[in-house]
Amino acid sequence: MAEAIEFKNKRVLILDDDLGMRNTMRLILGTFGVTNTYLAATANEAVRRIQQESYDIILSDYFLGAGRDGQQFLEELRHNKLIKLSTVFVMITAERVYEKVVSAVELAPDDYLIKPFSGEQLRARLERTLIKKAAFAPVYALIESGELREALRACDGLMAEHPKYAIDFIRLKGDLCLTLCDYAEAEKVYRQVLETRAVPWARMGFGKALFMQDKFEQAEEIFLDVVEVSSQYLEAYDWLANAHEAVGNGAAAQAALAAAVEKAPNTLPRQRKLGDVARRNGDLDTAEKAYSTVVQNGKYSYFRRPDDYADLGGVMAEKGNFNEALSLMGEARRQFNHSPEASMCAAVMESIIHKKSGNDEDAQAALAEALQWQEDSKPEISNAMKLNLVNACYQSGREDAGNSIVSDLIRNNHEDKALMQQAERTFEALGRRDFGKNLIENSAMEIIQLNNQAVRKAQQGDLAGAITMLRDAATRLPDNLQIVLNAAHALLVFIDKNGWDQDLMADAKRYLEKGNAKDPSHPKLAKLNAMYQDVAKKYGSTR
Template sequence: MKETMQDNSQLSVLVIDPHPGMRANLQNMLNLSGIGKVEYAVNAGTAIRQLTRRSYDIVLCEYDLGGAAGDGQDGQQLLEDLRHHRLIAPWSIFIMLTSEAVYGKVIGAAELAPTDYVLKPFTADTIGARIARAVERRALFLPAWQLVAQGNVREAIRSAVAAEIAHPRFALDFARLRAELHANLGEDGEAEEIYRKVLAFKPLGWAGLGLARARFALGRVDEARETLQALVAAHPRLMAGYDLLARCHEAAGKHAQAQQILEQAVAISPHLVRRLRKLGEVALAAGDAAAAEKSFRQVVSKARHSEFRDPEDHVRLVQALVGRGDLPGAGSVVRELKKTARASPELDACLAVANAAVHDAAGNRADALAALQAAVAALRSCGGLSTGLKLGLVRACLAHRFDQGAQDVMMAVVNDAGSGVTSQDALALFTEAGRRDLADGVRQQLTAQARILLGVADEKRNMGDVRGAVQTLVEALHIAPANLQVMIAVAGGVLRQINELGWDHPLGELCCAQLEKIRAIDTDHPRLASLEEEYLAMRRRYGISS
């Protein structure tokens, strides 16, 4: 017992519970387990502020944080925010405490992967045993997680392989970790093989989901869809399966089917804000404004007390109301957003986009254009808005012949490597809108930017910053992926970095992809043969199998 208390005395715990009596009881129970470092939060907002300032080994969170008045996030919504905004580390222990008898809410919490959940009433022995079990497991996984945090994912995989052999009781958990790390490196084929082996041993839901994710990432969307359909039939409460299945339908342009799948998921687990938001977006794309309004009203209501309230939710609700012809309702939402949200450039942009939609629907084209101009101006000083909102703004600008605004916003999207929008996507959008002139203008701007970045990369390389040069070359490739000069520069820069700093698998794959593209464009390019020879020599040098 003394050894347990000695170990636990170093643990820090954040108790999140609105009830003073329960906080006192938990303090006593934790003290009996040898834990003395205990702090408290009475609701989600204070918990987020405390977790922003410092980290804790363990979070004990009451599910029903809103109290009788329901004025606040529940524990599930809080966990969603904490994981999404990375306020708790992967090795943090999060235990949900609940007396909630509604099974749907319990399964909702479980799908967000808390370490454990404990139903009240419970004893000191119960909570102590759950904590002990969680701490034991964390100790085994901590070395791999810490390597990931240091950016050494390859070494983390090796650590997981060794731990899997040393601790066979957790072999499947380590296999899962290895697969996820391979996926993080873009090695979806390796991840797929691990999941296949797990499934051959035991038909686990998470392994089936991982297999589908790998196939989706590899572009085998039909296979992923078939895997998921069988998966949700066998595991109807594996909620993430519905989410990915909806993405498969979206990828095929089948928005109505995606909406149907998400509606099934929401009927099973109705409390996840991100799923409700996605359902609203898909419903809008499918032309079902009524379903979109219903979803976004729930999102706005549930997110009202979140520290991470997103003003874009109000914009989407406005768009749904406009789609239904309810302009007074849409105007009311705009006024509510302006009154209740914190002032920020993001808010200014969202208000302008929402106002433009309302004015447009009312036939006030001059006011709509003025709102679009305000939105484009606000966008220049904020970076936290979604790609979807920005592309919607581009289309609205095109509809109003606000060409400069459309070009400015599209250039900002393409230059954002995290947007997922390539230069080809941008050119296609303008071409589909019948504006080849704007497509040509954007192409010329992107080509000029790529040339500038090639010069910057040369300067970095000459200064000995090989890694920085490659990062700049990758930026150039993002904005000009079909530019032969950029492809050659990227392949050469990557090989130079590997030669000086050692093998890097993602960069090696990037180099290989560029060489294949160069060969497809110009088989006789004077640099191709030497680059391919150098690439193969690097693989042999570092013992990389073909």
């Protein structure tokens, strides 16, 4: 028997759309000593509660009504880092859907219970999960403070201490290697598991490690195999689609995503992706259907975005349904309470829609509104939205604004190949392929040269010179993560070599925070975060 766990001080959140079940759960938790129970009937209510206070245990039903499910809820919590790694998340599910729950490879709940279950079963599951979390606590602490290298090293020691969780530690090691971009090592870790048993999560990890090493054909084969053997592993379809796209097979990518969407229509990021791929493939009907699901289901979600309306409106306009598209933009403005971001996005799309319908005057007016928003409140809009703005500018003859926005966009994202392709497609659609290509290449080249110059300086031993250049560039191009992170890298190397410097270290930290905020999964970030920790430790500073 495992050592007894004290439930009295645990804060438990119960999420279930059924009032009877919520109350029954509260009563049954009471029988083993839980006194701090909190109830939520909807995912949004639960998210609000979690943002305000933290919970030790979250018990969520899979069915939440209104087009939401417990898996989406969990994904939102994890993606937005609303719960700690130590928080216990247990999914409660009917037998009918339990395959879906156990098939969530990447963002699996800590455990699940299938209805009907007994109070004793619930107690035992919670107790074991809490004990297991305690064994992982040291690694979780390291991960949460960004010390991923240390976390990876700690796994081996803890594994020896807790042989019972060996498989779980190996799984975590694989995840960490992938996050640290140590793909060859990840490949090794997963291969080791696969030698004993072909478990789907290990095959997935193996496939990802191959994919990230650009071994697309091999990865494609693995993902095909996972999909064939475990058709419920929906994440495998996403990666299969990535692999298909990487080898240039857009139709197969769309088919893979469509298959997954059919099984789980509520997973909005995947619907979004299906819409994107279908639109690129010229299949406007499929794109419209996918985007429309995102807009409809997203209404209930805390994490909806104006972009979803823009995508749908764009496709409607491409199909010639201008009035429908315009009224959707009106809805977008209302849905987001006329926020600057939503208003700007809607204005951009309205300009494009009016132009397409032959109404030049209204197109001009809408574009003027969008540019006014940009100037007045500078709302953060996505890169895709910026390209829509560029499109609107050129269509309504605002050359200068278009040139400056697109150059700025490319200078800040010169490494984002997908975005550059998208930008090229935008110019192609405008019938200005060569003009666009030129503009894009020049903007990118400017940054590449700057970066190369800095790197050359560093290689020639002029680390200080390199730092000056990169810090200037980082100030000018705050959104270019390559520049910002290279600046951080150079600073850290400099400090490591030449000794502690409070100001430089503060700048390095600021750059890394920028990266952590903007793109937590940037391939260089984990490495640099780890390096920052090492340097800080070396000079005896604690963050």
